[in-house]
Amino acid sequence: MTTHYLVLSALLFAIGGVGVLVRRNAIVVFMCVELMLNACNLAFVTFARQHGNLDGQVIAFFVMIVAAAEVVVGLAIIVTIFRTRRSASVDDANLLKY
Amino acid sequence: MTDTITAPTIEYLLLSPLLVVFGAAIVGVLVEAFAPRYLRAAFQVPLTLLSLVAAFALVIFVVVKDGVPNKAAAMGAVAADGPALFIWGTILLLAFVSVLLIGDDFVPSAVAVPGSVEEERAVSEGAAHTEVYPLVLFAVGGMLLFAASNDLLVMFVALEVMSLPLYMLCGLARRRRLLSQEAAMKYFLLGAFSSAFFLYGTALLYGYAGSIDLSKISTSLSSVGGQDSLLFIGAAVLGVGLFFKIGAVPFQMWKPDVYQGAPTPITALMASGTLVAAFGALLRVFWVALGNLEWDWSPVVWAVAILTMVVGAILAITQTDIKRMLAYSSIAHAGFILTAVVATAGAKQNSLALSGILFYLVAYGLTTVGAFGVVTMVRDPGGEAWHLSRWAGLGKRSPKLAMVLAFFLLAMAGIPLTSGFFAKYAVFSAAVSGGAVALVVVGVVASAIAAFFYVRVIVLMFFSDPAADGPSIVMPIATRGVVGFAALATVVLGVFPQPVLDLASKAAQSLFVR
Amino acid sequence: MNFASPAFWPPTTQEIVFLLLGVIAVGSAVLVVTTRQLVHAALWLVVSFGALAGGYLVLTAEFVAWVQILIYVGAIVVLLLFGIMLTRAPIGRSADLDSGNQIAALVVGVATAGVLVSVLVAGFRHAYMPLTPGAGAAKPLGSSIFRTWVLPFEALSVLLLAALIGAIVLSRTDIRGR
Numbered sequence: 001m002t003t004h005y006l007v008l009s010a011l012l013f014a015i016g017g018v019g020v021l022v023r024r025n026a027i028v029v030f031m032c033v034e035l036m037l038n039a040c041n042l043a044f045v046t047f048a049r050q051h052g053n054l055d056g057q058v059i060a061f062f063v064m065i066v067a068a069a070e071v072v073v074g075l076a077i078i079v080t081i082f083r084t085r086r087s088a089s090v091d092d093a094n095l096l097k098y
Numbered sequence: 099m100t101d102t103i104t105a106p107t108i109e110y111l112l113l114s115p116l117l118v119v120f121g122a123a124i125v126g127v128l129v130e131a132f133a134p135r136y137l138r139a140a141f142q143v144p145l146t147l148l149s150l151v152a153a154f155a156l157v158i159f160v161v162v163k164d165g166v167p168n169k170a171a172a173m174g175a176v177a178a179d180g181p182a183l184f185i186w187g188t189i190l191l192l193a194f195v196s197v198l199l200i201g202d203d204f205v206p207s208a209v210a211v212p213g214s215v216e217e218e219r220a221v222s223e224g225a226a227h228t229e230v231y232p233l234v235l236f237a238v239g240g241m242l243l244f245a246a247s248n249d250l251l252v253m254f255v256a257l258e259v260m261s262l263p264l265y266m267l268c269g270l271a272r273r274r275r276l277l278s279q280e281a282a283m284k285y286f287l288l289g290a291f292s293s294a295f296f297l298y299g300t301a302l303l304y305g306y307a308g309s310i311d312l313s314k315i316s317t318s319l320s321s322v323g324g325q326d327s328l329l330f331i332g333a334a335v336l337g338v339g340l341f342f343k344i345g346a347v348p349f350q351m352w353k354p355d356v357y358q359g360a361p362t363p364i365t366a367l368m369a370s371g372t373l374v375a376a377f378g379a380l381l382r383v384f385w386v387a388l389g390n391l392e393w394d395w396s397p398v399v400w401a402v403a404i405l406t407m408v409v410g411a412i413l414a415i416t417q418t419d420i421k422r423m424l425a426y427s428s429i430a431h432a433g434f435i436l437t438a439v440v441a442t443a444g445a446k447q448n449s450l451a452l453s454g455i456l457f458y459l460v461a462y463g464l465t466t467v468g469a470f471g472v473v474t475m476v477r478d479p480g481g482e483a484w485h486l487s488r489w490a491g492l493g494k495r496s497p498k499l500a501m502v503l504a505f506f507l508l509a510m511a512g513i514p515l516t517s518g519f520f521a522k523y524a525v526f527s528a529a530v531s532g533g534a535v536a537l538v539v540v541g542v543v544a545s546a547i548a549a550f551f552y553v554r555v556i557v558l559m560f561f562s563d564p565a566a567d568g569p570s571i572v573m574p575i576a577t578r579g580v581v582g583f584a585a586l587a588t589v590v591l592g593v594f595p596q597p598v599l600d601l602a603s604k605a606a607q608s609l610f611v612r
Numbered sequence: 613m614n615f616a617s618p619a620f621w622p623p624t625t626q627e628i629v630f631l632l633l634g635v636i637a638v639g640s641a642v643l644v645v646t647t648r649q650l651v652h653a654a655l656w657l658v659v660s661f662g663a664l665a666g667g668y669l670v671l672t673a674e675f676v677a678w679v680q681i682l683i684y685v686g687a688i689v690v691l692l693l694f695g696i697m698l699t700r701a702p703i704g705r706s707a708d709l710d711s712g713n714q715i716a717a718l719v720v721g722v723a724t725a726g727v728l729v730s731v732l733v734a735g736f737r738h739a740y741m742p743l744t745p746g747a748g749a750a751k752p753l754g755s756s757i758f759r760t761w762v763l764p765f766e767a768l769s770v771l772l773l774a775a776l777i778g779a780i781v782l783s784r785t786d787i788r789g790r
Contacts, residue, residue, distance in 0.1 A: 003628070004734045005667070006305075008634045009659075010728035012641055013298055017643035018721030020291050022714050027695050028644075028653050029287055034688065035641055035657070038407035038664055041680075043301035045673045045748075050306035050736070054756050057748055059251050059310065060676045061757070063297060064683045065768050067257050069775040070290055071688050073262045075695040076779035077269055077286050081279040082699040103755050107761045120770050127777055161685040175763035236774035243767060255764045266778035299720045305735070331727065545781040 005046040013039035026078045030071070037067050109171040112178040115153035116246075119239040122149030126232030142231040146197055153242075154190040158184055168608050170248045172183035174311060177248040177382070177611045184456050185245045185378040192370040192463045193238045195583060198576045199471055200230060228269060234367065240372050245378025248335075248611070250300040250310040250387075253379055255345070255518060257296065260375060261289050264368060268360040273481030281359020288352045292342035299336025302328055303387075312387040313548040313612045319390045333388055333395060337477065340383060343376040344432045347405040354417075357425035362482060365421065366470035369428050370463035377435060377459060384439060385448065386610045393443050399440050400537060407434030407544035415551045419484045420473055423551065424466065427510055430548050431462050437541050438525035440548035441532025445609060451532060452606035454524035457599055461517035461591050462510070468584025469506040471577055472499060476569045477544055483569035486555065491564025496571045500559045502585050507552035509588045512545055517591030524599070630670045637663035654692050661685050673748035 012035055018029025019032030041060040110117070122145055129141045160167065160183065165179045176182075240260030247253040269282030304310050306329045307318035319329070338349065343351040357365045388395060410430030417423040435458055441451040476483045476492065476499070483489065493500035509516035522545065526538045591598060623631075640659040646651050661684040668677035757765055 003733050004630060004634065005573070005671070006736060007729050007733035008637060008667070009301075010731060010732055011638050011725055013728065014721045014725035015638070015641045015645055016294070017724055018717050020700065021288075022645065025650060026283060026287060027699065028650065028691060029693060030290065031644055031653055031657050033287075033290045033294055034684075035660065036291075037297065038504050038661060038684070040294065040297040040301050040780035041676075042664060042667065044304060045668055045671055045676055047301065047305040047308075048673070049671055050305065050746075051630060053308065054747065054752060055251075055310060056304060057299075057673050057676050058756055058761055059304070060673070061632050061679055061753065061769060062251060062255060062761075063765060064679055066255065066771065068683055068687055069202075069258065069262060069771050071691050072775045073265055074286055074290065075691055075698075076782040077265060077279070077282050077697060079698050080269060084276060084279060097781050103758055106759045108762070114629070123770070124773070127773065128775075172763040173760050175761070229777060233774065233778055233781070236770065236777075239770065251761070252764045252767070255767045255771065259767055259774065262771065263774050263778055267784055269782060302731075305732075325735040327731045331731045 009042040123235035138228040179611040180605035182246040198366040241375035271361040296339025302332025354425040403436035411547040451528035453603035456602040458521040461521040493560035510548040
């Protein structure tokens, strides 16, 4: 039973990671990061059950709040850059080169 | 489960530097809300500077009153020990000088060339950005907490408290807005990506140990059997998140972009304060939580250190932009510090390496703030002159400034009689006595490569002719003070380093609280 | 009670419910990553998060489940939809939503998933958890947060304030142009 949850969490983490690498729209990239954070949360809650302590659930709660703060900041940045560039594509943003 | 909640015990005195910084940030927000616009800067600057000074004084007071503490405060959330307090002092000092740079860059609108229309416009709008002061204080508070966190959840929350304001501050440069906003977006997306890795690593370690307390993870290493691969993968994924924050290769790609695009005072804060805080957290994770696992992680850190030193030094040579060059140099310096992170063997050796790292962080932090301070002074009509060709002949146009910058660059290269020499000597000798001789050889070679591009800039400044329409030099009093202080510190630490070395070794003596 | 050797067959009700939820969560996550329509990505995200909330309920983490619904589905996705709206993203199919490095990303993703899954399965093959309701209620969680975790909780409030102020600052910077 535990393994099912953990496998689901690992799959979601990998899917989110692929999404971050593949997608070009900053908002969708950010959605994929949220998927990864959710994968972490699932792992925390599962381990909390596994170890019989509450820490994992508390952490999951914290992570959700942090994610909310991150969304606020991220969208503010993305909307600002859109206003000056009229595009939210990650690849268009390439004034900065190696 | 009883119906009443037992109140948690909070050691307010030990946490007071942290509380002062966060408290001042909140007062700053209130000032933004209620003070009239023309008064805000007059409130914010002294408030920010005073709170940093007060926090610094409280750090000293804590040590003087009860000696170096060695306990976990606030229900085990914050580690109050020698290294934490030393790092707190360092961060507060570096934040103070960086804030002085900000005071110069945003508020009196020195960004524009004197007398231009742009300056007038900036003056009328300049007061609008006083929110940067509370944001900087939030970030500094996050740094303090990050370096002193005693469990991985506090570390994660502190990481975000530190990073979120910095993401936004990166996008606030008045000149070259597109570049700045792009830097903010890249920093944000990559930062969020890396904190997801940090978190998954935390989850795996929690699954392994059943706790996220650093010392409990350490004790579980001997008691839990049969899940070693879980532990290794968890430590590796967690390490990715931490290496990203210090900008170690292969997770360095954000650093040049962000350092270039961010407003220069913010770059100075990130290059000094964030690096110090991130090393504090990294050391805590690797030495306290995973200390008994050293044989397994040290080869990886070896490889990362070598890559970081070499890639940072080589890529710096190809740069034509002074801020990008300083960014790559900061990557290389992260690699130099990593050489001492590997050098663990026994408590005595550890405290030697730790004191070397602490001294390096102070010396490098002050030098780099000074260098970025010089960058803010050399101005083109469109803002700061970043391109190296604009710096040609600066030695003839403004010999004093060029000498100071040359001195900073020599200190970064590690020439004797500068703080950089003793700093490098401290980490490399710790690494040698920790058995990492090969690493030190690579380090010395990388230093030589790095010295090449520092000298190249010096040659460019002193031995080429200035362009006819060269950049103008703007010297506001506060920036001059910061650069002068940084230069003085670089000299003093280079000629007479013993007091700070003693302080660092005293702080490192008891090692981290477990 | 003996948890040591649970029978894998026949599956319990909890397992069946969870498997269904898991399939929904993974399927909609894949759709988030592959769909050609921005708004659909956000909506599939709702489905995925909702399925995970169901998973938390099966795990008897009721408080976390409801917070998941409130914050993720209720706040975060709504904010993301606002973001899509404010950046005038095209409603409908857009061709250039993916970058060119799909193959490399897929390889990385499969490798990550492979490593994580094998590690987790190897580590917890014989683990079995007793699912007794009640442990994840708001009360024990609350007393844990306000005792053991009180400092990170306060730091969290500071974080929210900083995010709020920063967002206001960022959104205000462009006013001067008008």
